Amino acid sequence: MKLVSAIIKPHVLDDVRDQLAKAGVQGLTVTEVKGFGRQKGHTEIYRGAEYTVDFVPKMKVETVVSDQLVEATTDAITKAARTGSIGDGKVFVSEVMQAVRIRTGEIGDEAL
């Protein structure tokens, strides 16, 4: 099993979810995060003081998939999340040793 973890722009989330569902991904978990990268943040003004806020709101999408689904998953995300402008984000893949479905106790690929 692999954990596919993607940092994406917030407004593409629904698309990404739809594409993942089509690709056969049955579950995923989303976290609101802030990103720092090539994309610049914004300026806030407070009574004459300008402050630069470097962090940009992003969404992190995590899904654990069976090994054979990794490529489809990565592709689905990349496709749905690409707007072509800076800050589109990244997809990371890493190894997961075990998965357990809490409700049933199923383990491994069954649990996903």
Place this chain on the structure above:
Amino acid sequence: MKLVSAIIKPHVLDDVRDQLAKAGVQGLTVTEVKGFGRQKGHTEIYRGAEYTVDFVPKMKVETVVSDQLVEATTDAITKAARTGSIGDGKVFVSEVMQAVRIRTGEIGDEAL
């Protein structure tokens, strides 16, 4: 060392923490997340428009433990988080190569 990462229902958090403490886990980190899976979300109505919100509030509990503690940790979470109804969540286990305690510089199992 292993990272045990669990997606659970928010209201079982206190139980999970207590069981983990009993199992010998000394530290953990919790994140508010939203999940998408078999459990359906809810409907929101806005002046005659019904919108389905697919995402369900969940908690992610992460704890890095020494190899010998992995099973006890997984069991503790599974036990405390199981309500038997859909959406109880998952536990994932993956490898961690190194851990450092920032305050002291201790590394490895010592740092946990």
Place this chain on the structure above:
Amino acid sequence: MKLVSAIIKPHVLDDVRDQLAKAGVQGLTVTEVKGFGRQKGHTEIYRGAEYTVDFVPKMKVETVVSDQLVEATTDAITKAARTGSIGDGKVFVSEVMQAVRIRTGEIGDEAL
């Protein structure tokens, strides 16, 4: 590539970001989390009832770096985040198999 993941005190975030930038890290992702560990939480009073809140607000900083940058990254974080008092947090390192830059499709170290 490695994922360096650090749990730190919220107020050192800007320092950590600066040190990481100096160490050559080009991107990172930050999440608001709550930590449970040796550091005690606080008490809240509600009309005569005292409740202990065990969870302490923390920030999780995640950055995926090429293998040669791992040590510099860990050092930068440890240095910037150390206040010497309990609750300074941890740094964890784990393996990442693949990275993709969504905008360009670049993969591997190129994508970071």
Place this chain on the structure above:
Amino acid sequence: MTTLRRKPVVPLAATVLVLGLPRLAAAQGELNTGDTAWMLTSSALVLFMTIPGLSLFYAGLVRAKNVLSVMMQCFAITCMVTVLWTVYAYGLVFGDGGSLNGFIGFGKFFLADIEVGTVSGTIPESVFQMFQLTFAIITPALMVGAFAERMKFSAMMVFMALWVTIVYAPVAHWVWGGGFLQDMGVIDFAGGIVVHISAGIAALVLCIMLGKRSGYPTTSMAPNSLVLTVVGTSMLWVGWFGFNAGSAGAADGTAGMAMAVTHISAAIAGLTWMLWEWSNYGKPSVLGIATGTIAGLAAITPASGSVGPVGAIVIGFTAGATCYWGANRLKRLFGYDDSLDVFGVHGIGGIVGVLLTGAFASDALGGSMENLDIGNQLRLQAVGIAVTVVYSGVLTFVLVKVVDGMIGIRVTAEEESTGLDLALHDERGFNL
């Protein structure tokens, strides 16, 4: 002295009646624009107390998943009571009950006979009934705090419709509409009995019958936003000037003194609570000082037409101390889950205030009533309290049984855990 308007009844003692009967609607007189201006303003202020004041106060105290449900309850009560009042409840309180007038009024359905030119005392009767209506609204709304986070909305609506009709209307008639408590000489200037005691007792019965919230008292149920609660408290405080000073029915010295003593009592009670808490727990909380002021405001309510600054200080201090004890100790002692301390603050505060009025109304103690027989008045006040406690308690018990039998009063465990906002209203308080 204040100009008063009321039905000619045989006075027991002139001064008592002057202060005990400020509300009858029947007398005709000449319109005074100043009095009318103040009563129009007061009506707005008292509505402002319920929405948004009270609903914010409560909204801040519940958990985020129930924040809209308490606002919904306050808002829907406001709408529903307005309709009941217009259709028949004004008549139950201020109509002429004929031979039954000691117990209940009658007539004035659909506000019949109130024309643009109809005057009650020195103000239009349209304004008089409007002002009184705002009291009928806030009384049931106060109870929302007791059953918060677990009562079915539908059951709440049915219960409140019945309660306003069967409990509020008679009690208000007894005290303000020419009923037997008023005839006896019980003093309740702005609603210690009618509003705070009747609602406080009903709240207690209701929350006991409903049962505790799941997780109470071991789980922390921290307020979702004390910012809202402090704002609500502030609005209640300001609105209470309309509640108490408006109960003079005129823009005169009675109104002025009522406003002054109201303000003093609130301040003293807030400080009392804060200092006690500070010494008990090592830190003063904003929820503490806010709750204290509400206690002080509730307690001064019956007294505000007849006590002076010194009486206000004593009443405020006593209210702060007893309600602190009610909300922080008594509740835990008996283990009921009065979620937001309606009984602890309004019930206890109301009782304290109604009792102390019997003494501090006397000019011997800085009040404005001459020759008041304090012993006798205390007895009368105690009777007023006792009657209301029993009546409201028993009737509330019966009504809860009835409504529970009909449609059930409590949400399911799952709805409770989801939160009432989503479970009952398909809405969420915050999407930040």
Place this chain on the structure above:
Amino acid sequence: MTTLRRKPVVPLAATVLVLGLPRLAAAQGELNTGDTAWMLTSSALVLFMTIPGLSLFYAGLVRAKNVLSVMMQCFAITCMVTVLWTVYAYGLVFGDGGSLNGFIGFGKFFLADIEVGTVSGTIPESVFQMFQLTFAIITPALMVGAFAERMKFSAMMVFMALWVTIVYAPVAHWVWGGGFLQDMGVIDFAGGIVVHISAGIAALVLCIMLGKRSGYPTTSMAPNSLVLTVVGTSMLWVGWFGFNAGSAGAADGTAGMAMAVTHISAAIAGLTWMLWEWSNYGKPSVLGIATGTIAGLAAITPASGSVGPVGAIVIGFTAGATCYWGANRLKRLFGYDDSLDVFGVHGIGGIVGVLLTGAFASDALGGSMENLDIGNQLRLQAVGIAVTVVYSGVLTFVLVKVVDGMIGIRVTAEEESTGLDLALHDERGFNL
């Protein structure tokens, strides 16, 4: 009866005029402190409706990234209209337009000739103009809900300056300043035509010309905080007492009855909306009951000086039902994106109210106008509506074209997706 103050004009029918002309500024009389007190208070209440009332109502309904933008728009409109009013717009509405007076007023630039001692009717003219100013503020502010989340701030400011001058001022003059609608006998006590219809129609035109928000109607655009919206609604309700009862210009029976019917209509309309929604979707929502009360308040506005409680019940019910349909069905039918339902609530509510006034003002239907020819009055009311719909619709169309040509009216897609708070104001609503 109420004391009224207006220019001596040749009456068509005395009762019509008494109710149709409550606002003229010219007559001199003796100052009455009670009336003045109430009008000072009413001015405060109506300003309170716009800031913070309306701006909270709207702020809660948009997405978190636009929460400040709507508050900014309401606030900046308040400031700007105050300046225009002071410099020339008061004169356009209430000045003497000489031979053109049927269509527009003139003079009184910089409030010239208003001294401390100048009296209009029974109140200082300084108060009269202040009260009227608050109406000129809220009318454009109402429209903010229609173009929320996508209009350029600069374009909004330019458009509103023109709109107040070219649409609001003439329409207000026609109805209240001695213009031709007033002469004809159209009844619009507190602004069904002047405020709600003129703004509602302009809002509809504006939102259609501006185009839909990106993602509408498929994406959920859930309100960021209904807590704010309920608070805003409550403030609007309370403030509306100043709006309607203040339109009596005095603290009298007309003011009292106006407050009473305003309150009743709001309550009924709120319940109507809630119950209908409950039966349609299985759950009552707090946004539903809140929107319903606003519909009831808008609809009773033109009627509040002449109908009785029964009329208020009918108007409230009709408004709740028709506006429910307007906001929930009509909008989807035609597919325009009136973001926060300005047309659905104010436009439709205003039209319903102005029409029904023609019937329920009659004493035969519980109103206060004797010998009213209902058929004729309904015709007059329809003329008033038609003229305003056409005038406001066409002029708004022209103004939007002009402003769009000059500086563009819509933000870029990127600004829209970022949210107007950051994109236009470099601020964020919440940093929690």
Place this chain on the structure above:
Amino acid sequence: MTTLRRKPVVPLAATVLVLGLPRLAAAQGELNTGDTAWMLTSSALVLFMTIPGLSLFYAGLVRAKNVLSVMMQCFAITCMVTVLWTVYAYGLVFGDGGSLNGFIGFGKFFLADIEVGTVSGTIPESVFQMFQLTFAIITPALMVGAFAERMKFSAMMVFMALWVTIVYAPVAHWVWGGGFLQDMGVIDFAGGIVVHISAGIAALVLCIMLGKRSGYPTTSMAPNSLVLTVVGTSMLWVGWFGFNAGSAGAADGTAGMAMAVTHISAAIAGLTWMLWEWSNYGKPSVLGIATGTIAGLAAITPASGSVGPVGAIVIGFTAGATCYWGANRLKRLFGYDDSLDVFGVHGIGGIVGVLLTGAFASDALGGSMENLDIGNQLRLQAVGIAVTVVYSGVLTFVLVKVVDGMIGIRVTAEEESTGLDLALHDERGFNL
């Protein structure tokens, strides 16, 4: 002209005194219900300014971890000042100081001698003292913005008790209670000197002595919720009608004109700030326009009883411009950390307003004072400012030293970093 009530003093020039002495409490007269209605309302409005108005304004501007602490400070000040006022401070301001009366009043402890029937001018003295009390509450509360996020709550309470006694009471007596500034003919209708300058200077001294917040000015300390701040501003604006128009002590033309000029100045100052900021930074901010209106309201305060619309425009514009400079430039120039710009807005705004009053009160410049010697009056106004700046500055310095010596005024670095809500009050503003 307005009816005024004050002690008979030897007039320097009739018109000056009419406008300069509006507040003395001693004279007996006949009660006027309209005046009373307006003063009851005004008292409610000015309390409303502090809680919730000002406390929301400040609550929104601090970081989320300190949001309750500023609300707590405003609330506790409200309670504490009420008690001090009732016990002795009313007498210090409005009592008869005998041979020392030029400097301080005396007597009226526990509001002794104020009975239900006691009249001051045309209103009950109970109302007079209540209205004045609300000014004694808001003045120290204004300072909360200067020491926000770092002052100990206990030290704040002690300091404020002393400051109200030793600074506020004398200054108020000098200007309104028959003291030497009033005798000289200094015009301060509603509190430019008494409220804004005295608090603004004290705030400056206090924030300098307390030191900067850790991280200032390099770290962003973005407001946690400008929504709250805009709501607070709106409430302050509305409440200011009570502050300024209530200072007429009557519902008359002076009150009406005061309300009008207050509104105009607020609007102009808000727009001035917004436009300047827009041209400086490329974007207009809602915090900018909101802060601007507060500056305009502060500046018009002393002038509101005597200037006309044109004076209001000039004062509003000047206040917007100078306070913009004060908050955005001056503070950075000198590097003190006046957290929420109390000095920059109230200190500078107050000074500008008091000075300009000396000119624009003249009927030659649209004001209401005939035969005013502008040069002389400007000199008098300058004296009033200078005396107050020195007195408040020096005494504040001494008091801070004393309190710091006794119990320390600043929280620990750890408490500051945790946030005052948790560190001092064991509470959190939001649990969403």
